[in-house]
Amino acid sequence: MRVTLVQNDIVWEHPEANLLYYDSLLAGLTGKTDLVLLPELCTTGFSMKTAELAESDTDRTITTLSHMAVNYNMAIAGSFIGLASNGKDSYNRGFFLHPDGRRDFSNKRHLFRMGEETAHFLPGNDRTIISYRGWNIRLLICYDLR
Structure with missing residues (x-):
């Protein structure tokens, strides 16, 4: 796998500026x-402004990056500030976007x-393993490696 x-x-x-950059990079x-691995919180940086920057799994960040994965025929993984289902709290949410349009998610545990992450994000509790091109890939974000 490349x-x-x-x-x-x-x-x-500035999510829009970062998405534009990734689009031009991935097109090339x-x-x-x-498989492209983007940085943690790839569209905002390690911001704690979760109330202003959190997005659902169907908002701009994931929709735009998923479109890139399909158009450029590659998987894209990274994380973003994901809005919890209660519409109030946030996760540092990992994503794995497949070139066929499927989407997998895992919240940082x-x-x-x-870094004050515990004051602004909820911890996840899932262990997501993704099958992609004959590989099993565990979706982890930074400190999850410990």
């Missing part, structure tokens, strides 16, 4: 990669207390 790791200067708290990778 994997592309993206380490970019995220435009702070068509046919050259199978081990929040980074020293």
Whole structure:
């Protein structure tokens, strides 16, 4: 499997600018990669403004990136500020967007207390394993590795 790791200067708290950047980057990778790994909180940076920046799984970030995955025929993984089902709380929500349009999600389980993540995000409790092109991939976000 051909994997592309993206380490970019995220435009702070500006999802639209970051999505435009990813679109131009991924367009140039068509046919050259199978899976693109974007940074944690790839459209906002590590912001704690969860009330203003949280999005549902069907809002702009996931819809736009899923469209890119389908159009460029590659899987895209990363995380964003995901709105909890109660419409109030937030998760650091990991996503895995398949080139056939399927979407998988997993909320970060081990929040980074020293970065005040515990004051702004709920911890997840699922362990998501994704099958993609013959590989089983566990969706983890940063501090979940411990």
